[in-house]
Amino acid sequence: MSPVRFGIQSLAGLLAISLASFTVITMMPADPVAIAIRVWNLPATDETVAALRAQWGLDQPLLFRYFHWLTDFVTGDWGRSFRTGEPVLGEFLERLPISLSLGLAGLALAIVLAIPLGFFAAAYPKGLADRSSRAFSVFVQAVPGFWLGLVLLWVLGVQLRWIRPFANDWTAVLLPILLIALHSVAVLARVYRRDLKETVAQSHFRTALAKGLSERQALWKHGHRSALYALLAAVRSEAGWVIGSTATMEILFGLPGISQFLVQSIAARDQLVLQAYVMVIALWMLVMNGSAYLAMRFLDPRIA
Incomplete structure (x- = not known):
């Protein structure tokens, strides 16, 4: 296209x-x-x-x-909120940086972690890395994010005191970002691993081994590019999941993002806020889809 x-x-x-x-x-x-x-x-x-x-x-x-x-x-006139009487655009601009920071940081962390996890799972298909990756993927997709957030909040914040949840500083967003990344990293790592394993069956992979490369070297040199392409394709769908995860974290940790503002506006049937939220989410999906598309074109210029 x-x-x-x-x-x-x-x-x-x-x-x-x-x-x-x-x-x-x-x-x-x-x-x-x-x-x-x-x-x-x-x-x-x-x-x-x-x-x-x-x-x-x-x-x-x-x-x-x-x-x-x-x-x-x-033209930038999003109307006024029925509930607060303030301009909707101003309300969103005030809260959007928090939501974007959570979503983008969580998705970026998931991509960064998925590559080494998927690579070692593919390099050692019957080893601990692959079994752990599979178990981790099943666990984070089976356990609700809000429940896991409450457990980690109690363990890390109350018992161990490693983080300061609900604090007015940057430490308050560390756990939400990690929780947002958990689901996506499990999915992306398995996608990356699956595509790497398909490379092993290719003739050029066996040729690379015959030339003296180790299996891990050949896997990275000849499989990473195509596996990264598959990972970016999966990011386009994971971007939608990140929206729900971000909304959950905003409500769970009391972060004043646009999702929390939306929840407050639903009961009041604040139509202009609801409509603006839908459009912001649609724009988010469009930007993420377009970014992944451009990155995939860069990896494979043959895409028409």
Whole structure:
């Protein structure tokens, strides 16, 4: 797929997601005006209700409201939160660095750890490294992240006092980043290992051994590039899992990211916040998908 076609498909996907999410969120069985009147302690008069509905465009047809919202969203006007009364863009910009830091750091840590884990598992297929990697993969996918987080929080923070959870410094994010990385590193390591093992059956691998290379040297020299390609392809799907893990960690550790803000806004049916969150997540997936695509093109320029 060419970059131009990739860009067009991504843009079309964003538009489809925006329309679908806007329709679903707008059709939710709740009146944001009634919620705002209750939260802001405003007089529930007909004039107040009419003014708020006109101000937020709730008296307009759905399609007109969508295009109006889309135009404003693209130009940086994400509207005002029904719950807080503050600009949604400002609320997100204040919280987004925390969420991005957790997600990107967790995914990067998973990639860095997956390569050596997968390599040693492939180099010693019947050894401790491979068995440990398999058991670790099963464990982290079977155990809920929030439960594991609570256990590690109690052990590392309360019993051993190695970390300071809920502190207002950089140590507060160490455990959340590790927990986000755990699931992804297990999956990526097995993907990397599987592709390396496929290299062993290739004729050029046997030729490399005949030339005097050790099995590990031949595996790295002739298998790493293709295995890294497979790992990057898996990163595109793992990026979606990271979103859920980041949201769980924000709530579990009380980190003021966008996911925690979303949870607070759901009960109030804060439509503009919900819509902005959907679009931010869609943009995250688009950026991660595009980054992995460019890295895969770099590894294999034959990709059209």
